[in-house]
Structures are given as C-alpha cells and as structure tokens.
Amino acid sequence: MASSPSTKPNFAPIRTRRAFEVICEQIRAQLAAGTLKAGDKLPAERELAVEFQVSRSALREALRSLEVAGIIRNVKGAKGGAFVQTAEPDRIVQAMQDYVHLGDISLGELTEARLALQDIIVRLACARATEIDLAELELIAERTKRETSVEARYACAVEYYAVLARATKNRIFGIFVDSLSAILHEFVRGPDYETLQQSLIESRFKLVRHLRARNEEAAVAEMRKHLERVHRHVRKNSKAAAKG
Amino acid sequence: MASSPSTKPNFAPIRTRRAFEVICEQIRAQLAAGTLKAGDKLPAERELAVEFQVSRSALREALRSLEVAGIIRNVKGAKGGAFVQTAEPDRIVQAMQDYVHLGDISLGELTEARLALQDIIVRLACARATEIDLAELELIAERTKRETSVEARYACAVEYYAVLARATKNRIFGIFVDSLSAILHEFVRGPDYETLQQSLIESRFKLVRHLRARNEEAAVAEMRKHLERVHRHVRKNSKAAAKG
DNA sequence: GTATAACTAATGGTCCGACCATTATGTCAT
DNA sequence: ATGACATAATGGTCGGACCATTAGTTATAC
Incomplete structure (x- = not known):
C-alpha cells in the first residue's frame, strides 16, 4: 500500500523451514534416489538426532510424519527402530x-x-x-x-x-x-x-x-x-x- | 508350530495404542462428525495437553501428524494455534x-x-x-x-x-x-x-x-x-x- | 493527535534430561 | 537342555526450560 511506485516489491513469500521438515525432505530424497529402499532400517533415534544435529524431539516429529505418511514403521524394543516400509495404498x-x-x-x-x-x-x-x-x-x-x-x-x-x-x-x-x-x-x-x-x-x-x-x-x-x-x-x- | 492342536489359536493381533494415535482419532472423529470444520481453531498446545492428559510432546506428535495429513495448519505467534484447513488435494x-x-x-x-x-x-x-x-x-x-x-x-x-x-x-x-x-x-x-x-x-x-x-x-x-x-x-x- | 517505538503476553518450535515399556539376547541355576 | 532372570537397546512418554515470532498494549517523541 505505502510502497514506493518506482521499485516493484516482488517479494518472495518467506517460509520458515522447520527442522522436522528438512529432515523429512532429506529422507524422502534418499528414498527417491534409491539409497533408501523398502526393508532398510534407519539408525536409532538418539543416533539420528546427533547426525542431524537436532534434538530427539525434533527428530521424532520428523519420524512421526514419515510414519503417518506410511513411509516408515517404528518398532520398539531391542533390534527395533524405523524400518522403511513397502508400498501400501x-x-x-x-x-x-x-x-x-x-x-x-x-x-x-x-x-x-x-x-x-x-x-x-x-x-x-x-x-x-x-x-x-x-x-x-x-x-x-x-x-x-x-x-x-x-x-x-x-x-x-x-x-x-x-x-x-x-x-x-x-x-x-x-x-x-x-x-x-x-x-x-x-x-x-x-x-x-x-x-x-x-x-x-x-x-x-x-x-x-x-x-x-x-x-x-x-x-x-x-x-x-x-x-x-x-x-x-x-x-x-x-x-x-x-x-x- | 508348537501349539496344542486341540485349541485353535485364533489370536487377535494385539496393537499398542499410542497416545498420539488416540488423539488423532478423536480429532478426526470430530471432523467427520462436523463438530470441527474448516476454519476452526483448536486450543493451544499446552491447553490441549492438559485436556487430553498427556504431555505436550505427545500432543505435538499428534498435531504434527494431522498437519502432515493436511488437516490442520500450525501458525505460531500470539493468536496463533492449530487451524483446521480447507480441503487441499x-x-x-x-x-x-x-x-x-x-x-x-x-x-x-x-x-x-x-x-x-x-x-x-x-x-x-x-x-x-x-x-x-x-x-x-x-x-x-x-x-x-x-x-x-x-x-x-x-x-x-x-x-x-x-x-x-x-x-x-x-x-x-x-x-x-x-x-x-x-x-x-x-x-x-x-x-x-x-x-x-x-x-x-x-x-x-x-x-x-x-x-x-x-x-x-x-x-x-x-x-x-x-x-x-x-x-x-x-x-x-x-x-x-x-x-x- | 498521531505515529513510532518499546514492552508484554501468547504461542508454536526446539532442546535437554529423565524414566517407562517392550523386546532381544545373554547368563546362570536346576 | 531348559526355564528364569538380568542386561541392554530402543521407541514412547513426561516435565520443564528457553527461543522466535506475532498481536496487542502502552509509552514516547514529534
């Protein structure tokens, strides 16, 4: 409204990239690239958190998203972890x-x-x-x-x-x-x-x-x-x- | 394998109901029932956590799931919160x-x-x-x-x-x-x-x-x-x- | 008076550390 | 051998803390 008419505003909508989103993207990318595929097991949460340099909470939200999306399945107990799922419609x-x-x-x-x-x-x-x-x-x-x-x-x-x-x-x-x-x-x-x-x-x-x-x-x-x-x-x- | 042949096992697969799943279901149910509809605002996280009697972490995982599913959108800041979204394919x-x-x-x-x-x-x-x-x-x-x-x-x-x-x-x-x-x-x-x-x-x-x-x-x-x-x-x- | 700045409160995002529940595996007594 | 028990790994949950962003309120400057 109060912008100077000489310069076109042309602002790009800024987007706060939340930690869990970035993590999800990286994992999805590995999936599309084929480095991750059905049956593979991701490292433990505590380990992944260190690797991504985020807290376990943030990492968990990412894993939760992927689980809800049907991409991974979280199984608990020893030898548990996040397993990449086979496709389910x-x-x-x-x-x-x-x-x-x-x-x-x-x-x-x-x-x-x-x-x-x-x-x-x-x-x-x-x-x-x-x-x-x-x-x-x-x-x-x-x-x-x-x-x-x-x-x-x-x-x-x-x-x-x-x-x-x-x-x-x-x-x-x-x-x-x-x-x-x-x-x-x-x-x-x-x-x-x-x-x-x-x-x-x-x-x-x-x-x-x-x-x-x-x-x-x-x-x-x-x-x-x-x-x-x-x-x-x-x-x-x-x-x-x-x-x- | 080692089961007695006289009694048919017929076990139902047990299913650990995690807190966030139950929360998601309740919110989804309110959606299907119509008590929640597009544009509505859910209470604040800290408030909802008390209402559901779970920790904020568990509640957040539920909200995160719903957000990933496109059902709600989390907007931060004062007057922020979780808003029920309009349908997006x-x-x-x-x-x-x-x-x-x-x-x-x-x-x-x-x-x-x-x-x-x-x-x-x-x-x-x-x-x-x-x-x-x-x-x-x-x-x-x-x-x-x-x-x-x-x-x-x-x-x-x-x-x-x-x-x-x-x-x-x-x-x-x-x-x-x-x-x-x-x-x-x-x-x-x-x-x-x-x-x-x-x-x-x-x-x-x-x-x-x-x-x-x-x-x-x-x-x-x-x-x-x-x-x-x-x-x-x-x-x-x-x-x-x-x-x- | 009005506009700008500073403050305040609400709220989601993140982090940390702890403990619980479940599960696989190893160990030991019988 | 076998069954009971201890151990460790791992996801699930909890509580509390602090940060960043945002809207509203108040104070200040002109």
Missing part, C-alpha cells in the same frame, strides 16, 4: 477420505467418478483377466452368499471390486477403487440395504460370466446396471439422512 | 508420489492410467465445458507459446490438464490428474523435450476446437494422439536413464 485412501471430509465433495461426484472408473476397469479386466482372477471373483461371490452379517457382506463387496481392479494388471486403478470404496462405505447404510445386497450377488456372477466370454459390452452394461442400483440406494439414504 | 498427490517411489509401480501403469483417465475427462469436458473453461484453456495454450523456459512451459501443461479436468465439474478427476502429473513430471526430462513441447502446443488448440464443437470422438482422438507422443518420449527417456 492405505495412506492414499486415508488422504482421500480426509479430503472428502474436509471439503464439499458431493455424493454425485463420487458416484460419477466410480461409474466412469469401473467402466475402464471392466474393459481392461475383460481383456486381461486370467482364469485365476475369474475363479477368485466367483469364489468371493460364493462367499458373499454364505455370509450372514451385513458388514461381512460389505467387506466381500469391497474385496470383489479390489480383485476386479487387480485383474486389470494396473495397480493405479486398484488405488482409485479402494479409495472410492472406503469413502462410499459411509453412505451405504440404510434400512433396506440387506435386501439390496442379496439381489446384487447374482449380478456379480453374471459379470464374471461376461468377462469369461470376453464380452466387453455386456460386462460394462452389467456393471453399470449394478452400480446404478447401488447409487440409487446411496442417494436415497443420503437424502433421508439430510431430512432426518 | 496436495496431500493425496504426495501420498501417491510416496507410493510410487516406495513401490514398483511401472511407468507403463502410470501412462496407461493417464490415458484411460484422460479419455473419460475429455468426454465429460466435451459435454460440460463452459465457454469460460474453453477460453481459459486457450489462454493457457497461448501463454505456453510465449514462455521461454522448459520448466515454465511444463507448468503451463500441468495447468492445462488441471483446467481441463475442472471442466468436468467433478473434482475427483482433478485429483487423479494432479497426482499423475506430479509423478510423471520426474520422467519428463530429456534432451529433445523442448522440441516436443513446441509441437504439442498446436495439439492443445486443436483439442479446444473439438471441445467447442462438442465433437467428442475427435477430441478423444486428439488427446490420445497427444498423450501417446508424450508417453513415447517418456519411455525413451526412462530407457536411456536405465542404460546410462
């Missing part, structure tokens, strides 16, 4: 869940994304699913039929989608599907969910039959029909919850 | 990046996923893009032409994809695209990238023209052609890096 799912909770992502966006995503997945799975994949899908569908609790059957459904995604041989789709499943889980409860579940099982068998026949269009159509029923239910519940 | 992108670094997600998976994703996005954008969206896309393409540095032009490309994703009116796709852009960024460097960039600009204009004409198939075809060129380049670089 859980954190991505968690991040997406946080995002949805914090923001105003609508149910419509979620269901639309899922529909579009499953379209791709079914097409790829139709081309690439092995007999092992198909058999596993059938097995899960069979198991779903035998399960008694609503919760157990839902878990089966999640697994079914996950295995289907795996059949694409592309793990990226698996992550996306897992994330959406986890988020939509919160909306799925309702009075008539149990009867819906029952009627969905047959659809899962049909899908496998289409996949085995490599009938892409029929498979996609079956999945769309399937999901649209689920989403109708979800929307109804959501509306009921908003009213109640 | 950055953390999801970060989580995906970590996953790729840690795991063995191949370049092929990344490019395939991007291709499939952009297919959907182009189709949706074709149906829903407003004139404002289209004008912005053109503006970015124009700006790309004027930029001189490779890095600046790449930033324009990322922005172009982001705006295109926004044109779908579904933020989920935006997140996916941002994530893949960030990850693929690492692979994009190379000797002849500059000449490639130049030749890609025209393709961006063409895509906008197809979108404006609501010609879905032409738009999808243009995007596929565009991406396949980029991915060929990326693969070549990747192979060169592996050899070198």
Whole structure:
C-alpha cells in the first residue's frame, strides 16, 4: 500500500523451514534416489538426532510424519527402530477420505467418478483377466452368499471390486477403487440395504460370466446396471439422512 | 508350530495404542462428525495437553501428524494455534508420489492410467465445458507459446490438464490428474523435450476446437494422439536413464 | 493527535534430561 | 537342555526450560 511506485516489491513469500521438515525432505530424497529402499532400517533415534544435529524431539516429529505418511514403521524394543516400509495404498485412501471430509465433495461426484472408473476397469479386466482372477471373483461371490452379517457382506463387496481392479494388471486403478470404496462405505447404510445386497450377488456372477466370454459390452452394461442400483440406494439414504 | 492342536489359536493381533494415535482419532472423529470444520481453531498446545492428559510432546506428535495429513495448519505467534484447513488435494498427490517411489509401480501403469483417465475427462469436458473453461484453456495454450523456459512451459501443461479436468465439474478427476502429473513430471526430462513441447502446443488448440464443437470422438482422438507422443518420449527417456 | 517505538503476553518450535515399556539376547541355576 | 532372570537397546512418554515470532498494549517523541 505505502510502497514506493518506482521499485516493484516482488517479494518472495518467506517460509520458515522447520527442522522436522528438512529432515523429512532429506529422507524422502534418499528414498527417491534409491539409497533408501523398502526393508532398510534407519539408525536409532538418539543416533539420528546427533547426525542431524537436532534434538530427539525434533527428530521424532520428523519420524512421526514419515510414519503417518506410511513411509516408515517404528518398532520398539531391542533390534527395533524405523524400518522403511513397502508400498501400501492405505495412506492414499486415508488422504482421500480426509479430503472428502474436509471439503464439499458431493455424493454425485463420487458416484460419477466410480461409474466412469469401473467402466475402464471392466474393459481392461475383460481383456486381461486370467482364469485365476475369474475363479477368485466367483469364489468371493460364493462367499458373499454364505455370509450372514451385513458388514461381512460389505467387506466381500469391497474385496470383489479390489480383485476386479487387480485383474486389470494396473495397480493405479486398484488405488482409485479402494479409495472410492472406503469413502462410499459411509453412505451405504440404510434400512433396506440387506435386501439390496442379496439381489446384487447374482449380478456379480453374471459379470464374471461376461468377462469369461470376453464380452466387453455386456460386462460394462452389467456393471453399470449394478452400480446404478447401488447409487440409487446411496442417494436415497443420503437424502433421508439430510431430512432426518 | 508348537501349539496344542486341540485349541485353535485364533489370536487377535494385539496393537499398542499410542497416545498420539488416540488423539488423532478423536480429532478426526470430530471432523467427520462436523463438530470441527474448516476454519476452526483448536486450543493451544499446552491447553490441549492438559485436556487430553498427556504431555505436550505427545500432543505435538499428534498435531504434527494431522498437519502432515493436511488437516490442520500450525501458525505460531500470539493468536496463533492449530487451524483446521480447507480441503487441499496436495496431500493425496504426495501420498501417491510416496507410493510410487516406495513401490514398483511401472511407468507403463502410470501412462496407461493417464490415458484411460484422460479419455473419460475429455468426454465429460466435451459435454460440460463452459465457454469460460474453453477460453481459459486457450489462454493457457497461448501463454505456453510465449514462455521461454522448459520448466515454465511444463507448468503451463500441468495447468492445462488441471483446467481441463475442472471442466468436468467433478473434482475427483482433478485429483487423479494432479497426482499423475506430479509423478510423471520426474520422467519428463530429456534432451529433445523442448522440441516436443513446441509441437504439442498446436495439439492443445486443436483439442479446444473439438471441445467447442462438442465433437467428442475427435477430441478423444486428439488427446490420445497427444498423450501417446508424450508417453513415447517418456519411455525413451526412462530407457536411456536405465542404460546410462 | 498521531505515529513510532518499546514492552508484554501468547504461542508454536526446539532442546535437554529423565524414566517407562517392550523386546532381544545373554547368563546362570536346576 | 531348559526355564528364569538380568542386561541392554530402543521407541514412547513426561516435565520443564528457553527461543522466535506475532498481536496487542502502552509509552514516547514529534
């Protein structure tokens, strides 16, 4: 406001670099560079603190961040320490869940994304699913039929989608599907969910039959029909919850 | 191994619940329940520590986790504190990046996923893009032409994809695209990238023209052609890096 | 009166040192 | 050999201290 007009301010936003951030970056860099990889063990906290020339508290905050990010796992006791983890998509799912909770992502966006995503997945799975994949899908569908609790059957459904995604041989789709499943889980409860579940099982068998026949269009159509029923239910519940 | 065969072990994996985890959960729960929402300010650390009956260190580790997860932001000074953040997809992108670094997600998976994703996005954008969206896309393409540095032009490309994703009116796709852009960024460097960039600009204009004409198939075809060129380049670089 | 400077209080960031809980390993008595 | 016990390593927690930054308040200068 009171700046002289002759010189353009052009200030760069200063950024206080906290100790733990720098430590995290260094460790992440070693990870990207490959000097650190899954299974490796970091030195003990007290040792690392000396190495980085920070207090143990600051170092611990860095390790805690990395642990929360799913990069390391802290195990205590003798021969314990911070171990670099193998990749787990859980954190991505968690991040997406946080995002949805914090923001105003609508149910419509979620269901639309899922529909579009499953379209791709079914097409790829139709081309690439092995007999092992198909058999596993059938097995899960069979198991779903035998399960008694609503919760157990839902878990089966999640697994079914996950295995289907795996059949694409592309793990990226698996992550996306897992994330959406986890988020939509919160909306799925309702009075008539149990009867819906029952009627969905047959659809899962049909899908496998289409996949085995490599009938892409029929498979996609079956999945769309399937999901649209689920989403109708979800929307109804959501509306009921908003009213109640 | 040495367990008695008469009794099935069936042990539940015990889980040491650390203080900071419990704190995180409670705060996350309040978030999901809506009692905490974006913009709210948490009590001061020393105060919260008393409330949770833990030491300040333990509480700080919890806050640090939440900050790393993008849920809160710690601002210091008087009237500072932990503020609940508005939703930012950055953390999801970060989580995906970590996953790729840690795991063995191949370049092929990344490019395939991007291709499939952009297919959907182009189709949706074709149906829903407003004139404002289209004008912005053109503006970015124009700006790309004027930029001189490779890095600046790449930033324009990322922005172009982001705006295109926004044109779908579904933020989920935006997140996916941002994530893949960030990850693929690492692979994009190379000797002849500059000449490639130049030749890609025209393709961006063409895509906008197809979108404006609501010609879905032409738009999808243009995007596929565009991406396949980029991915060929990326693969070549990747192979060169592996050899070198 | 107004503007500037100095002071004060609140708050996150860091450090230190201590102790606890858990775990692996070595040791010793039986 | 085997089981109980001691030992050491290591993460988890605690409490207190001080620093740096920031917003508000008060004093001072003009």
